[in-house]
Amino acid sequence: MADLPHIILPRAEAELPRRRHGYGRVPQRDYRQHGTELQQQVDEVLQAFRAARPPGGLNPNLILRVQLNHDSIVDERTWEACGLTLLSVDQDKTLVLFSSDEQLREFQRRLREYREGPQADDRRNAPYAQIFASIDSIGNVRPEDKIGRLLRATGVEGVNDLDLGRQYVVDLELWDFGTNAANREKVDQVETFIRARRAEATDRYVGESLVLIRVRATGDLVRELLGLDSVAQLDLPPQPSLAVAEILRMGVPNFPPVPEPDANVPPIAILDSGIASAHPLLAPAVGEATAVPLALGDGADDHGHGTLVGGIALYGDIEACVDARNFVPTLRLYSARVLNEHCRFDDGALITTQMRDAIRYFRETYRCRVFNLSLGDPNLPYRGGKVSPWASILDTLSRELNILIVVSAGNFSYRPRHDEPVDANVTRYPRYLLDDEAKIIEPATGATVLTIGSLSHSARLPAGLGARDVALRPISREGEPSPFTRSGPGLAESIKPELCEFGGNRAYDGRLAAVRDLNEMSLVSMNREYLIRLFAPAVGTSYSSARVAHAAARLYEAFPEASANLIRALLVSSASVPIPSADVLTPLGEEAVLRVCGYGRPNFDRARFSDNNRVALYNDTQIGFDNFHVYQIPIPHSFFEVRQSRRIEVSLAFDPPVRHSRFDYLGATMSFRVFRGKRLNEVVEACQHYARNEDPPDGLASTKWDCKMKPTPTIREGGTLQKATITMRRSPGAEWGDTYYLVIRCEKKWARPEHAPQRYAVVVVMEQDADVNIYEQVTQRIRAVARARVR
Numbered sequence: 001m002a003d004l005p006h007i008i009l010p011r012a013e014a015e016l017p018r019r020r021h022g023y024g025r026v027p028q029r030d031y032r033q034h035g036t037e038l039q040q041q042v043d044e045v046l047q048a049f050r051a052a053r054p055p056g057g058l059n060p061n062l063i064l065r066v067q068l069n070h071d072s073i074v075d076e077r078t079w080e081a082c083g084l085t086l087l088s089v090d091q092d093k094t095l096v097l098f099s100s101d102e103q104l105r106e107f108q109r110r111l112r113e114y115r116e117g118p119q120a121d122d123r124r125n126a127p128y129a130q131i132f133a134s135i136d137s138i139g140n141v142r143p144e145d146k147i148g149r150l151l152r153a154t155g156v157e158g159v160n161d162l163d164l165g166r167q168y169v170v171d172l173e174l175w176d177f178g179t180n181a182a183n184r185e186k187v188d189q190v191e192t193f194i195r196a197r198r199a200e201a202t203d204r205y206v207g208e209s210l211v212l213i214r215v216r217a218t219g220d221l222v223r224e225l226l227g228l229d230s231v232a233q234l235d236l237p238p239q240p241s242l243a244v245a246e247i248l249r250m251g252v253p254n255f256p257p258v259p260e261p262d263a264n265v266p267p268i269a270i271l272d273s274g275i276a277s278a279h280p281l282l283a284p285a286v287g288e289a290t291a292v293p294l295a296l297g298d299g300a301d302d303h304g305h306g307t308l309v310g311g312i313a314l315y316g317d318i319e320a321c322v323d324a325r326n327f328v329p330t331l332r333l334y335s336a337r338v339l340n341e342h343c344r345f346d347d348g349a350l351i352t353t354q355m356r357d358a359i360r361y362f363r364e365t366y367r368c369r370v371f372n373l374s375l376g377d378p379n380l381p382y383r384g385g386k387v388s389p390w391a392s393i394l395d396t397l398s399r400e401l402n403i404l405i406v407v408s409a410g411n412f413s414y415r416p417r418h419d420e421p422v423d424a425n426v427t428r429y430p431r432y433l434l435d436d437e438a439k440i441i442e443p444a445t446g447a448t449v450l451t452i453g454s455l456s457h458s459a460r461l462p463a464g465l466g467a468r469d470v471a472l473r474p475i476s477r478e479g480e481p482s483p484f485t486r487s488g489p490g491l492a493e494s495i496k497p498e499l500c501e502f503g504g505n506r507a508y509d510g511r512l513a514a515v516r517d518l519n520e521m522s523l524v525s526m527n528r529e530y531l532i533r534l535f536a537p538a539v540g541t542s543y544s545s546a547r548v549a550h551a552a553a554r555l556y557e558a559f560p561e562a563s564a565n566l567i568r569a570l571l572v573s574s575a576s577v578p579i580p581s582a583d584v585l586t587p588l589g590e591e592a593v594l595r596v597c598g599y600g601r602p603n604f605d606r607a608r609f610s611d612n613n614r615v616a617l618y619n620d621t622q623i624g625f626d627n628f629h630v631y632q633i634p635i636p637h638s639f640f641e642v643r644q645s646r647r648i649e650v651s652l653a654f655d656p657p658v659r660h661s662r663f664d665y666l667g668a669t670m671s672f673r674v675f676r677g678k679r680l681n682e683v684v685e686a687c688q689h690y691a692r693n694e695d696p697p698d699g700l701a702s703t704k705w706d707c708k709m710k711p712t713p714t715i716r717e718g719g720t721l722q723k724a725t726i727t728m729r730r731s732p733g734a735e736w737g738d739t740y741y742l743v744i745r746c747e748k749k750w751a752r753p754e755h756a757p758q759r760y761a762v763v764v765v766m767e768q769d770a771d772v773n774i775y776e777q778v779t780q781r782i783r784a785v786a787r788a789r790v791r
Contacts, residue, residue: 197224440490492665500597612776674740
């Protein structure tokens with residue numbers, strides 16, 4: 001990475017009143033032609049299915065492979081209404097679906113109606129156009145579609161990549177055929193097939209809906225297994241890891257002394273159960289550990305949670321420090337104990353008082369600007385309405401003190417209902433993360449606090465045990481949502497959590513019918529009882545939020561004068577949703593990814609630096625209520641000349657006044673649009689027309705000029721932290737010009753004059769997949785704009 005400094009985003013010299021109204025599709029298809037093509041493909045699938053002769057007496061199963069248009073998403077309920085069960089989806093929108101109806105009657109009935117076109121004169125679209133116009137093609141499932149991620153990681157992308165003479169140990173997952181008896185019958189059939197080929201089925205697990213076989217076979221049989229329609233997935237077993245166990249055995253002699261951090265490093269404060277401030281890996285960096293109120297004691301940690309959180313908040317990635325055999329603090333750590341010996345809040349003080357007193361103390365005394373709060377009430381999942389006073393005081397302090405408060409989304413312990421299979425922890429994952437019971441908990445609902453969900457960093461099992469027992473399974477895979485993380489949305493359907501980070505994983509033990517915490521799937525941090533053991537395992541959103549808080553505090557090294565809004569905007573501008581998370585969540589609906597992962601996992605280096613082919617421009621400023629700001633986005637010439645994919649991302653953060661007593665919680669709202677193909681004076685003129693409730697000139701509000709961004713305004717604009725992306729897969733037309741215009745608007749709700757002006761920060765990222773230096777191109781364009789202003 002080139003480690004280039006970010007660039008100031010140039011703003012047009014105009015501040016304009018806003019309009020009193022806001023700004024303001026399935027692929028277009030020939031329904032007869034497209035419907036006929038889809039019907040022919042369905043006929044071919046059914047013909048192949050009827051002609052199939054499964055080996056060894058196995059009964060056939062009707063499985064479809066559906067390719068969606070790259071811009072389309074069809075949710076699971078729509079497929080179910082068509083008589084199909086969505087089994088999987090991958091990054092390129094390839095879906096695998098199962099039908100128990102071997103005639104596809106309901107699916108074909110709807111397809112006929114679509115092919116016949118609109119049924120009434122007043123209808124523009126054919127029936128069921130939303131689903132069928134979204135489908136590019138329908139075909140059979142290919143063997144390579146069943147290859148699991150671990151096997152792919154070894155270079156096996158297709159059956160021809162298998163070493164036919166090599167001995168493999170694989171886990172075979174079969175489709176759920178509805179009943180335990182049917183599943184056992186299918187397992188018996190497959191095992192008979194395996195033994196007939198002189199291979200070995202070493203273990204089986206037949207739950208109520210989870211069906212697995214551990215197989216030892218040569219590559220030629222693995223190829224045959226991939227061809228069985230009863231096989232859902234074939235993969236290598238989860239591999240054991242000794243890393244955590246080794247770390248837990250390490251002591252002080254394994255590491256050099258920890259140096260005291262420099263005097264000018266940024267501070268970070270945690271509000272938790274206290275901290276073991278004498279821990280040898282923490283002590284040199286601990287500034288002050290106190291209790292709020294003082295009646296709680298001296299700030300010592302009687303529980304251990306605060307010490308775990310504090311270690312990660314200080315160092316970020318503990319495992320990386322262990323690997324380097326070196327702990328060098330880049331922050332100064334402060335701790336406020338806010339829980340008593342029973343891990344409850346003080347009975348004599350309001351929680352709002354505790355939060356206010358602790359945060360104000362560290363802000364005013366030590367100039368702390370990042371606070372981590374890994375606490376929440378599991379009895380308060382957010383289900384709409386007003387946020388809690390706890391969340392409200394955090395939002396208020398965020399604005400008043402210009403600080404960033406990082407809050408964990410909360411941990412969810414899923415317990416299958418009486419009418420669900422006992423192994424639903426595996427079979428319903430990740431669907432149950434969207435249940436009402438799994439919503440974020442207070443105070444994660446706060447509008448300006450930064451709420452963090454959790455990702456699994458490991459799916460490894462204990463050595464020995466994991467290799468023998470096929471029924472011991474990681475619930476999630478690396479890069480997927482942790483099985484305990486909570487989901488949004490938040491207030492006003494805002495995107496919550498906004499970010500996610502590694503927080504650990506859990507395993508399901510089919511033989512015990514229980515969820516287990518394993519060291520191999522845990523993060524590690526500092527142990528409160530450090531004389532016995534330096535490190536302890538840690539699993540939960542508490543630790544994912546501490547990792548983000550660590551990154552946020554370190555950003556102040558590069559941006560010492562930044563507002564909390566800019567730090568939030570930089571973090572979200574750097575974030576991306578891991579592909580495994582997108583793969584498992586996308587089938588659950590268009591907004592599932594945003595509800596669980598938010599904008600994704602932040603990348604500190606991308607938040608801190610630009611690169612040759614990725615340039616970030618920012619502005620940290622303020623705006624009057626009911627006003628516009630217009631920014632110029634210089635488009636690099638390589639966007640027009642080089643054909644690789646390119647993106648423009650806009651991230652906006654603001655901190656409005658809030659009022660707990662009002663249902664309309666935010667005193668002001670903000671939003672943005674990106675326009676193209678117009679000159680600056682036309683954009684400014686259009687804003688003036690908007691302010692007078694007049695139609696803008698030249699149709700500027702039409703989608704032709706208003707760039708299509710994802711997520712859409714209706715999805716992103718409920719929150720105080722927003723991000724949207726323009727993705728260009730083809731070179732932009734010359735008619736759009738080489739300068740786009742970003743329009744930021746601020747709308748007053750109930751805010752009073754004394755609340756003005758409204759602070760905000762905006763970050764625009766331009767990125768091109770091609771290896772071209774757009775950083776230099778953008779820099780030259782901005783210098784040219786500056787010279788023109790001087791003249």
